[in-house]
Amino acid sequence: MSFLPLGLSDELLSAVADSGYTEPTDIQRGAIPLILMGRDVVGVAQTGTGKTASFVLPMIDILAQGRSRAMMPRSLIIAPTRELAMQVAENFEKYGKNHKLNMALLIGGVGFAEQNKLLEKGVDVLIATPGRLLDQFERGKILLSGVDILVIDEADRMLDMGFIPDVEKICGLLGRKRQTLLFSATMAPPIKKLADQFMESPKRIEVARQSSTNENIEQHLVEVAPRSKRTQLKKLLATPDLKSAIVFCNRKKDIKDLVTSLKQDGFRAGQIHGDMEQRDRMAMMEAFKSDEVNVLVASDVAARGLDIKGVSHIFNFDVPFNAEDYVHRIGRTGRAGAKGKSYTFATKSDAELVADIEKLTKQRIPRLGETGNDPQGQADSAAQDTSPADDKPKRTRRPRSEKTNAPEPLEASAKQSAPKARAEPKPEPKSRAKSHARPGPKSESGSDRTAARRTRDDAPYDEAPLAEDAKAEWNGPVPDFLSR
Structure with a gap:
């Protein structure tokens, strides 16, 4: 199915075609006609399914009719992070190139002067994070009563970040007559309550649950020792099919060290994380998109909402602490029908986190090195944990009847071997026990003592002391020749 039956204008269809898209995704097929009809819509879709375009495209055609007014935006899109807001703005610029729409972006880290200038002129589309929007409203720089279309993007992320209040x-500041669109990867009770409170008979479109992963992504789990992570990463980054990659770390402090190491080995690496200034983050994203940098090391600030065309590989340098973040991270590749690969480095201590991911996604992540699962033999040795514990024989799997519904955890670490019972000491030979006691003439003969001495395996007795001992123990009568 093409975009033609969805009811979009010819100008918009031309912009979509210029962007390289020929077929709408499932969420786009379901949402676009309803939005064009003016219905309230709740879209439940995982990241990477094209949901941003599902509301941007029909909004462009709707807003093409009408005029903007000073300080009164005609539409409002609320996004939880600056990166997501910027992503939405890029979509409007890309698809709205044949329309004359004014747009403003209200995000933190950007000066107020330019934003105030745009608002005073009047905008058709206002894209904002909650904090900066309320700040500008309290300063008297913006009026929200004229908003005709409200979009709440990534509502589940809003919930995670505490933005629901x-x-x-914000919803209470808007006029009553408006069209409201809400998009989320999940429908937790607080999100459902929000929809029930501020939406009118919304039509729900659910495409794929947040726990599912994109079938276009070839997933790999790399079992590796902690000290071998960097070596393994560099080998996989050198594979011929890699075009551009995002490497995710759990801790911001690890990102700088990893980028430095990659640069020393000749990789075109850059970094993005929450401690960077907004202008530096924007500059890094431009460098990544222009291929000046092709390996972007990032914290989870970049996990959601980034729609960068051509990302071929995703690397989880650390297993994410939350299983849901795994789905969001690897969703940066395999977008818009393209193929992608993901590699997750897991140490033995990550067994529980891996098990949580496999339970959520209801699938076992294939281990690197399994049959047909080793890309050109690039990581045949580093994929194995080189610690001494690897020399231990692996336990066999439990019978199917004994398995629970939980997914199979990391084999090398989730199965703990029972401690081995200490072997009972062998009884010492009787001859050795006898040799430790000092024999006397009343107990055994000289020949027996000699035989007992020879059974010792440490050192022979000294003959002279034994002779003295024997004489000292003589209790018989003294011979005459000794008493003279």
Whole structure:
């Protein structure tokens, strides 16, 4: 199915075609006609399914009719992070190139002067994070009563970041007659409550649950020793099919060290994380998109909402602490029908985190090195844990009847071997026991003592002391020749 039956204008279809898209995704097929009809819509879709375009495209055609007014935006899109807001703005610029729409972006880290200038002129599309939007409203720089279309993007992320009260406050500032669109990867009770409170008979479109992973992504689990992570990463980054990659770390402090190491080995690496200034983050994203940098090391600040065309590989340098973040991270590749690969480095201490991911996604992540699963033999040795514990024989799997519904954890670490019972000491030979006692003439003969001495395996007795001992123990009568 093409975009033609969805009811979009010719100008918009031309912009979509210029972007290289020929077929709409499932969420786009379901949402676009309803939005064009003016219905409230709840879209439940995982990241990477094209949901941003599912509301941007029909909004462009709707807003093509009408005029903007000073300080009163005609539409409002609320995003939880600066990166997501910027991503939405890029979509409007890309698909709205044949339309004359004014757009403003209200995000932190950017000066107020330019934003105030745009708002005073009047905008058709206002894209904002909750905090900066409320700040500008309290300063009297913006009026929200004229908003005709409200979009709440990534509502589940809003919930995670504690923004739901801010969103409720913003909704209360808007006029009653408006079209409301809400998009989320999950429908937790607080999100459902938000929809029930501020939406009118919304039509729900659910495409894929957040726990599912994109079938276009070839997943790998790399069992590795902690000290071998960097070596393994560099080998996989050198594979011929890699075009551009995002490497995710759990801790911001690890990102700088990893980038430095990659640069020393000749990789075109860059970094993005929450401690960077906004202008530096924007500059890094531009460098990544222009292929000046092709390996981007990132914290989870970049896991959601980034729609960068051509990312071929995702690397989880650390297993994410939350299983849901795994789905969001690897969703940066395999987008818009393209193929992608993901590699997750797991140490023995990560067994529980891996098990949580496999339980959520309801699938076992194939281990690197399994049959047909080793890309050109690039990591045949580093994929194995080189610690001494690897020399231990692996336990066999439990029978199917004994297995629970939980996914199989990391084999090398989740199965703990029972401690071995200490072997009972062998009884010492009787001859050795006898040799430790000092024999006397009343107990055994000289020949027996000699035989007992020869059974010792440490050192022979000294003959002279034994002779003295024997004489000292003589209790018989003294011979005459000794008493003279």
